[in-house]
Amino acid sequence: MRNIWTIAKREYKTFFASPAAYVVAGILYLILGVIFYINVAAAMTQQYVPDVQVVISPLVTLLIFATPAITMRLLAEEQRLGTMELLLTAPVRDWELVVGKWLGGFLFLLTVIAVTLLYPVVLNQLIDPGIDQGLMVSGYLGLILLTGSLVAIGVAISSLFSNQIAVFFATMGAFLLLWIIGMPTQLMGGTSGEVLRYLDLSEHFYSTFYIGMIDLRDLVYYLSLTALALFFGTVSVEMRRWR
């Protein structure tokens, strides 16, 4: 456990020294801010009350694109610097390394997400009688679980290459695939449709957390996806030794 924390802490600090992380976070806030402004302005002119979904909905999409940029360096950079040799010959278990990397990236993205809480607070001031807090809590909880899974997938893919650009595109591809894999189910029924729908990342978010529901099945889905990805990441690091 201590090793995980040591690795996560170093990783977390490194993000704050990395211009790329600031750029990614900056762009995310910029786009989120513009969308927020447009939504609130539209709501005012069209006489309806905006809810917290005007923040969460774009934030989810933005995270799909921002996460690969954050996770791409996690293990690939160690590979490139040669520090992987250092970590793999230190008394650290392979899974501790992978989980530590995941935790570092996850905590950084949680920090990024925490800053976006400003928008619900502002919105709360703007509208009467304030925002639907249940909607906000379930929305953000879903967001955090989703981010955990995304970072875990990112770490696993980052262990495969030493080229960060390759990692970025592979991760993005994996995210988009998982994000839309449930779409064909609108046309197909039966068991295969059910399976695809179950695999879909967005399905477990939009149909529950997003509309204010917390379902145990979705919790299990995200947590097991995270665990599975971290397991594959560990196997991949172990395989590296055998090569």
Place this chain on the structure above:
Amino acid sequence: MIQVEGLTKDYGARRAIEDLSFQVGRGEIVGFLGPNGAGKTTTMRILCGYMPPTAGKASIAGFDVIEQSLEVRKRVGYVPETVPLYPDMTVWEYLKFMADLRHLPDAEDKVDDVLELVHMEARAEGYISNLSKGMRQRVGLAQALLHQPEVLILDEPTIGLDPAQVFEVRNLIREIGRERTVMLSTHILPEAQQVCNRVLIINKGRIVAEDSPEQLQARLSGGMRIALRVAGEASGLAELITPIKGVNHILEVRQDGLDLLSDPGVDVRPEIARAVVNARYELVELKSIGLSLEEIFLQLTREESSIETGLVTESALADNGHEGETNA
């Protein structure tokens, strides 16, 4: 301290090391000498628990490097050839991180201690990206010494350093070697001779010689490589030279002469000069050149192929015409 038995490692179809066996005792400084690609790094990586061997066994301080990898890693300090550092950290942060990974009590004191040992206190707050190659090497060494390991494994510790830094690092290794077991790899023969108690020569994944530097030195400087150059016709020189007493064998026949290896302790040059002039060749040059490391490897590997089994030390000596100074 280090026990290696029948170690073999394949990278796909390529065999990097083959049936390597050796031992290193407590407090020894052992040099692992070989040309690039001989399998030095592979062997060291296996010993450090970085990767498992294809076959064979290795143990450090009684712990198997595969079965008890974590125990081994706790006891080994390792500096890979490309000293792995995080450029965006300061020296102090980096060492603190490594100390934390090793769960060292009083990590901060330990960091200060190793910084003093490698004379880097002044740069503790500096970023690693701003350090020179020599300083990076020293930080890498500091990292490997943090936990006061029983065994220190250094892969090419002086490569890419300027002469002053090389001198400094060698002294440091000797200093450390007084209390700990050190295994270092190099392809520089004098380095191994200066620093090590014992030298293992490895080529193409096999150990071709194992000796103390003194004996190795005696063996290597014993025979002299002599270059003979004539003007004009040079055919028949080899037949003329070979029977001369003190000529071990002809190394290379060239258009304008030949290179030969003499027996140790005899200067055969006057004899050769007389023979060449008497046979009416036009002698233009006759000089001794030191045996280069490459030639020693060539010699050792050639000799190795001519024997079936056993340590090459003996066969190499026998082939070279040495008498009775084997240490096997």
